[in-house]
Amino acid sequence: MKMKRIIALAASMVLMASLAGCGSTSSASAAKSSGSSDSSSDGDPIKVGVLFSATGSTAINEKTMTNACIMAFDEINAAGGINGRKIEYIHEDYASDPAKCTEKIKKLIEQDEVVATVGCCTSASRQATLTTLKDDDSLLIYPTYTEGEEIHPNVIYVGAMPNQQAVDFIPYLLQNIGKKVFLVGSDYVFPKTCNKEAKALIEQNGGEVVGEEYAPLGQTDFSTICNKIKQSGADLVYSTVVGESNVSFYKDYKQYGLNPETCPICTISIEESVLQAIGTEYSEGNYASMPYFSSLDAPASKEFVDKYNKKFNDGTVVTVLTESAYSSCYLLAEALKKVDDPTDTDALIKAFNGLEFDAPQGKIKVDDYNHCTWVYSRFAKIHDGKFDIIYSSDKAIRPEPWPAVLYPQYKDTNFMPDWDDPICYPQ
């Protein structure tokens, strides 16, 4: 009898632990770091929220985004702030847990009264903030590259939309590597939505999809998928596998006898942070597409990477997410400079339309209408554990939240439905 009770107890604990797995750690006291609190004579500081996890499973990416925000706001303050007023940033940790994200954005807006928040790293956490943003009429600047098919009036999307990563990349791959493509992704919304567009682009460019497989999030065994790739006779693998699973995926890929020389993995979802864990030998010869790589050979980029490494010696590395979070802060500062009253959210959102910034990746621009950002398209071949950039668009590419190749009906309306259309964002 006793044994049964213990098993029941154990089973329930394990279930609880796996549920809490994503954000099992809660930091009771949120780290409150305020940039120079001694307010200048010109007025009170403008409060801005920074909402990234410091603990839990996605902290691996979000730590570097928090760092980027600290760096950007410190620089902005050092350069005189916003029309004489300093920025005071308040960092909250949502512990990689979307439910906690809702709680924290509420706290930032209602208690701390921030004028806007830079934050969230995953679609799940972003979507957890939407209702609050609308009810409290506040603004979120979202830096991560994302799957699109959502435009919320209270969000500015600074990361790449899928078209910006795919429209140049896929034709290049089909022309230079081969026509038969195998799609692999993690089993959730980002890979599935991106692959929808990828399939359309592959067919449009005369390629052929020979297989499509999804692995559960956190999967560490890719033997079956590798077997299916082998059977399909694919020329290349188009990957949207995210996070740490990539380590097992790249290692299994070569371990099970697939060769990146003849059939490379071409991904739109790995960053420098995972690259070192894969190891040089297993990443060699594969391709990746991103608006920014920290290996970018441009003065602004080099200066950015140097500054970051000098300021934060904490084991994190600069990735596209770092760059994008940094740009998000600067875009927000520029928008704040344009408005008379920072607490007027409507005016602040309008100030973003057409806003430009010389980011480390080059000149980026928030779209005049659809709240997404014009970013560059770049791809790289991985060599010696680094991204060797082989293509760079000459200027930033237009974002298509509803990609034209799938939704021709929105082509003339800035690639999105009407603002009051219910499909515009999850209600």
Added chain:
Amino acid sequence: MLTFISQIINGLNQSAVLLIATLGLLIIFGLMNVINMAHGEMIMVGAFVTYIATSILNIPFLIALVLSFVVTALFGALTEVTIIKKLYSKPTETILATYALSIILKEIARIIWPLSQNVNMPFPGTISLGGVIVPRYNIFVVIMAILLLTFTIIFFRFTKFGKKIGAITQNRQMTECLGIKTSTIDTLTFAYGAGLAGIAGCILAPTTGVSYDMGSTYLTDSFMTVVVGGVQSLIGAAFSSTIIGEGRTVLAGVSNDTWAKIMIFLAVIILIRFKPEGLFAKERR
């Protein structure tokens, strides 16, 4: 057909990984009735020991394997003496204490290594068995699983130490009356269980990379394997890990990985409903 055979062979690898990850938990949970929520993090400790040994100190992998056992076992002994010893016969408190320990370990690891780290593949390359390509490392993993299982069975069934543990499991007070120091045996058993988790971490490290987050994946899988196999049965654990590992791989071959996972979990729930003591339950007095 060839694919099917290769799926079965790949399944063996997954079963072996599962078995290695489970053994440590089985000893601590099955023999000592301690629900060790920090089992996953002990795997992580073993993996980080391997990372430090092979990638930083350039020690050969096989020595790192021994090191990961020793370090994690010492850590286990320390845990037992300082935390667990006070909490026997209080399962709820043990769960809370070990859960807290798991969070502490995870966050310490995250502060030191925010990014996941690479451990070089010690036996790279593949061999071809009649058209089926098998990675060399998989063969090593399967052999290790069999060795560890055999050694553990011999250790617990045929040595004096093992028999003492058996006696304690059956009747602690009576064993104490017979003049056996149960407290020392408890510490050593816990240390051995933790050491096995360390070995699991070492073996996983080259394929999955080493990160602060790696433990949680294996905690659920190991508990599931233990419960299916029967809480005290080493042979049961071997069977259940083979069934789950093979089941998952073969099902993934005919459908996909997500469905395979769902179906295996469903099968486990049904099994537990009708056979809550697991496949290989020991008679208990």
